[in-house]
Amino acid sequence: MAESTFIAGMFTGVCPDYEKLCRLYGWDDEAAQVQGWYDAMEKAILTHGWDGKWFLRAYDAYGNKVGSDECEEGKIFIEPQGFIVMSGVGVKEGYAQQAMDSVREHLLSEHGVAILTPPYTRYHVELGEISSYPPGYKENGGIFCHNNPWIALAQARLGHGGAAFDIYRRTCPAWIEDQELHYTEPYVYSQMVAGPYAPHFGQAKNSWLTGTAAWSFYTISQGILGVKPDYDGLRVDPCLPKELTDLRLVRKFRGSTYNIHIVNRAGDEKGKLTLTVDGKALDGDVIPADAAPATHEVEAVLA
Secondary structure, rough: EEEEEHHHHHHHHHHHHHHHHHOOHOOOHHHHHHHHHHHHHHHHHHHHHHHOEEEEOEOOOOOOOOOOOOOOOEEEEEEHHHHHOOOOOOOOOOOOHHHHHHHHHHHEEOEEOOOOOOOOOOOOOOOOHHHOOOOOOEEEOEEEOOOOHHHHHHHHOOOOHHHHHHHHHHHOHHHOOOHHHHHOOOOOOOEEOOOOOOOOOOOOEEEEOOOOHHHHHHHHHHHHHEEEEEEOOEEEEEOOOOOOOOEEEEEEEEEEEEEEEEEOOOOOOOEEEEEEEEEEOOOEEEOOOOOHHHHHHEEEEEE
């Protein structure tokens, strides 16, 4: 049976939320089990999923590594780098930052982050479909718009606002100027963009057929702008690029309205957050939810 480090990253990403839900419902025994499951999966990822400079994609059904520097083709894949780093695994060991550095070195291009590199040039029975496409297209080295936001979110998880926004804009239709090359509608995401090994590098295909818009909205609103719902209230935790120095936004949450003014003096990195709500300093980054609907003035300063 094949085993996926990508799915392992999803698992570790979900565990903290599930544990918190269990605590809220009083399921303390289940919550304790969740922590144990997380610890075991984290250990498995760090022990068997780290390849030296990035995270493996998987082990195939024959027990061979997929997405390893030992592989002739398909050495590095986008998915585990995004989800494992998003989940926080490998941060304290330095693996997460090294994985992001490897993404920039091997997968990043002017049109976005490729799904893998180098592409497969022959069919692999142990891999199946991904090795059946021409190099640079679809799962075989194409730039999948759907999973580019995972890398942006991973960069934000590490506090790199500039790097997160840089990834976000490379596939964002509003930032794409060469529509004759891009080919698809200039107001909608496409499933994929031909990768660096394709003869028409940068040409998009299959517009509308993707979940990219939802992931991109989540990335910009909660990962970069950092305004996100939490169990106990509204979290305001921006991770901005240096281009965004002063911005205002309105967030409606649980019947209340939050007029949020964000000032970024930290440049491309996250910086230290100071949060004021209705003129009063707040300890932390979660604004407690209202018992009754109200309007709040929020000042968030990154320095």
